[in-house]
Amino acid sequence: MDSLKDIISTVVKRLYGVDAPVEFSEVPAEIAGDYSCNVAMRLAKQAGKAPRDIANEIIAELPREYEYSVAGPGFINITVPGTALVSILEDAWSDDYGCNESGKGKIAVSEFPSTNMAKPYSVGHLRPGTQGWAAKQILEANGWKVITDNHLGDSGTPFGIWATGFKRSGKSIDDVTIYDLGEIYIQMKADMKAEEAAGEHALADSAQDWLLKLESGDTEAKELSDRFNQISLDHIHSVMKRMNLSTDYELGESFFVERGKELVKKFLAEGKFVQNEDGSVICPLDEFGIEVPMLMLKSNGAALYATTDLACLDYRLHEWKADRLIYAVGAEQKFYFEQLFAVAKKLGWNAEMMHVWFGTIDQISPEGKREKMSSRKGVVLLEDMLNDATRRVRENFASEELSDEDVRKIATGAIKYSDFVADRKMGILYDPEKIFALTGQSGPFCQYACVRMRRILEKNPEFDDDFTGYDFATEKPILTKLLAFPGLVASIADNLEAHRIAGYCFELAQELNRYYENAPIATASTEVKNARLWTIDKASKVLAKGLDLLGIEIPDKM
Ligand code: ARG
Numbered sequence: 001m002d003s004l005k006d007i008i009s010t011v012v013k014r015l016y017g018v019d020a021p022v023e024f025s026e027v028p029a030e031i032a033g034d035y036s037c038n039v040a041m042r043l044a045k046q047a048g049k050a051p052r053d054i055a056n057e058i059i060a061e062l063p064r065e066y067e068y069s070v071a072g073p074g075f076i077n078i079t080v081p082g083t084a085l086v087s088i089l090e091d092a093w094s095d096d097y098g099c100n101e102s103g104k105g106k107i108a109v110s111e112f113p114s115t116n117m118a119k120p121y122s123v124g125h126l127r128p129g130t131q132g133w134a135a136k137q138i139l140e141a142n143g144w145k146v147i148t149d150n151h152l153g154d155s156g157t158p159f160g161i162w163a164t165g166f167k168r169s170g171k172s173i174d175d176v177t178i179y180d181l182g183e184i185y186i187q188m189k190a191d192m193k194a195e196e197a198a199g200e201h202a203l204a205d206s207a208q209d210w211l212l213k214l215e216s217g218d219t220e221a222k223e224l225s226d227r228f229n230q231i232s233l234d235h236i237h238s239v240m241k242r243m244n245l246s247t248d249y250e251l252g253e254s255f256f257v258e259r260g261k262e263l264v265k266k267f268l269a270e271g272k273f274v275q276n277e278d279g280s281v282i283c284p285l286d287e288f289g290i291e292v293p294m295l296m297l298k299s300n301g302a303a304l305y306a307t308t309d310l311a312c313l314d315y316r317l318h319e320w321k322a323d324r325l326i327y328a329v330g331a332e333q334k335f336y337f338e339q340l341f342a343v344a345k346k347l348g349w350n351a352e353m354m355h356v357w358f359g360t361i362d363q364i365s366p367e368g369k370r371e372k373m374s375s376r377k378g379v380v381l382l383e384d385m386l387n388d389a390t391r392r393v394r395e396n397f398a399s400e401e402l403s404d405e406d407v408r409k410i411a412t413g414a415i416k417y418s419d420f421v422a423d424r425k426m427g428i429l430y431d432p433e434k435i436f437a438l439t440g441q442s443g444p445f446c447q448y449a450c451v452r453m454r455r456i457l458e459k460n461p462e463f464d465d466d467f468t469g470y471d472f473a474t475e476k477p478i479l480t481k482l483l484a485f486p487g488l489v490a491s492i493a494d495n496l497e498a499h500r501i502a503g504y505c506f507e508l509a510q511e512l513n514r515y516y517e518n519a520p521i522a523t524a525s526t527e528v529k530n531a532r533l534w535t536i537d538k539a540s541k542v543l544a545k546g547l548d549l550l551g552i553e554i555p556d557k558m
């Protein structure tokens with residue numbers, strides 16, 4: 001519909017001498033027209049005329065292949081015959097329909113899921129993965145080059161705790177699992193707290209010793225550390241594989257420790273950072289309205305989370321030449337990223353930095369209350385959630401012989417979609433009754449609509465674009481929806497509102513289900529059959545593309 005928008009702009013310019021942006025909104029089915037435009041109302045003041053009169057004046061100049069009417073206070077409603085929608089879609093159609101080149105030549109880094117070493121992957125890192133992946137997909141669809149990076153939490157400090165706990169456990173290094181390491185850490189933390197309360201420090205000293213040993217290159221310490229890292233990475237990769245996530249890089253915190261210390265030294269010398277009496281280094285941020293300075297280096301000269309992030313930011317901007325940085329990290333770190341981005345500004349590092357934060361994952365308690373997701377053991381492991389989802393899919397979708405791969409796609413599709421049901425800033429509810437339902441707004445609902453359409457196309461592989469005499473009236477709701485897709489993708493490039501894609505996919509899937517009921521194919525004439533298969537072909541591709549932007553795969557069967 002862009003050409004009609006341009007025509008209206010030109011007419012407005014000619015009649016009223018004004019450059020007015022022209023936008024269309026879709027008209028709800030119960031009102032006459034397919035699109036609506038409010039330009040006449042916006043011109044009323046300048047033109048000194050009633051909006052309805054302006055609307056009529058504009059309409060008189062518009063191409064006759066569409067129908068127009070003036071509605072309400074001065075909306076121009078436009079009715080486009082189905083056949084005209086088909087030609088517009090045919091002209092716009094390409095293999096990557098919906099994508100645009102607006103970000104061409106620009107580089108973004110999307111960071112996710114940034115899990116931590118030696119801890120089992122928990123549901124706490126679910127949203128970073130799904131949201132970070134969608135950010136990458138959305139930016140790529142808008143022509144950006146996107147580099148993905150898993151900022152592993154692998155910096156030294158906790159190592160001493162694991163080494164001490166592991167030695168104490170008496171376990172053999174060959175048998176120890178990621179779950180053992182997770183438990184060892186929790187137990188050690190509790191014991192160290194108790195120890196401190198009792199005024200003792202044997203465990204703390206031992207942890208510190210191991211850390212020093214590692215730093216001085218002690219063989220046993222190095223062996224332990226390598227082994228813990230390998231166990232952790234194998235685990236992280238296996239969970240990511242189930243979620244169908246991957247990243248180009250895995251430059252963890254430890255990669256940036258030395259670089260970070262160097263940078264802190266440099267900015268201290270340049271007077272941008274300030275050294276406290278105790279030796280610690282801070283970056284004052286008053287000029288950005290942030291009263292709390294960012295602590296950049298510990299008093300003993302050791303690196304902090306912020307030290308490594310400073311170097312990481314520098315690396316992404318200057319090594320990778322990124323124009324935009326996306327951090328898919330939970331809401332707890334909001335203030336931290338505000339500070340970090342302010343530090344970058346202070347250093348004159350200009351790029352768009354975005355903390356893509358999100359709410360918690362909630363569950364319904366046995367008493368029926370909504371609460372933050374947890375289990376008797378504490379955090380819920382993402383693997384447990386995936387196993388639960390897999391079991392449910394096998395139970396709910398038992399009618400078909402499903403392959404393991406299809407079960408995985410449906411299970412993760414349900415989980416991922418639930419992440420996008422509402423604006424990411426909202427908490428999400430893991431409600432198995434809803435997220436696996438084939439009715440209502442769910443991942444499987446959207447996947448099923450797509451599978452159904454593909455099945456029809458498989459049964460009718462031969463069709464061509466001879467639609468002679470067919471008016472595409474039944475198809476209009478689908479065609480207008482398909483025409484809206486590119487605009488939607490373009491409109492979310494800045495704020496990465498992936499949930500709007502999820503909403504779109506749901507609406508398209510609903511439209512397709514209605515269509516499926518009203519548009520028989522087997523009994524139709526060749527032209528009508530061609531038209532319907534053509535429509536289904538385009539719609540199933542757009543639906544699959546929309547879901548792909550959310551990282552949701554389409555199973556072969558369901
Ligand atoms: N590993 C951290 C955590 O689990 C998240 C890392 C976020 N990214 C960053 N560049 N600081 O909390």
